[in-house]
Amino acid sequence: MKTPIFIDGNCRFCRFCAKVLRYMCGEKIQIEFQGSDVYQSYVLKYPHPNWEVDSIKMVRGNQVLIKSKAVEYVLSLAPWYYQIFQIFFFLPSRVLDKGYDFIAKNRLIWGKSVDACEL
Known part of the structure; x- marks a missing residue:
């Protein structure tokens, strides 16, 4: 069964x-965007306050993982040659989440997007 990842x-x-994650993990994950029917069904099935956070999200057990915890778990699904990137996860979660927030805040600048993000 594919693991749903919500962007x-x-x-x-x-x-x-999303394209990089698909390339790294292949058939192990299913990328869904917020607002999709799959997303709505998971929000109803697994009530959790993390659904309100603007971040990458995934469900593991009964927990909704966000930010660096979600990225760490997705990376664990990748083949062995991507596992070298797990060295970053020796840093404390709050430091990784601050880095994630910085990237998320500046994503329109780095994407050189003329498209407006939905957020």
Whole structure:
């Protein structure tokens, strides 16, 4: 069964990140954007306050993982040659989440997007 990964925006940077995740994990994941029917069904099935956070999201067990925790789990689904990137996850979660927030805040600049992000 594919693991659903929920991406919050639909700007150029978000679509690029979704493409990278698909390339890394292949058939193990299913990328869905917020607002899709699959997303809505998961929100109803797994009530959790993390659904309100603008971030990458995934469900593991009964938990809704966001930000660096979600990225860490997705990376664990990737083949062995991508596992070298897990070295970053030795840093504390709050430091990784601050980095994630910085990237998310500036994603329109880095994506050089003329498209407006949904957020």
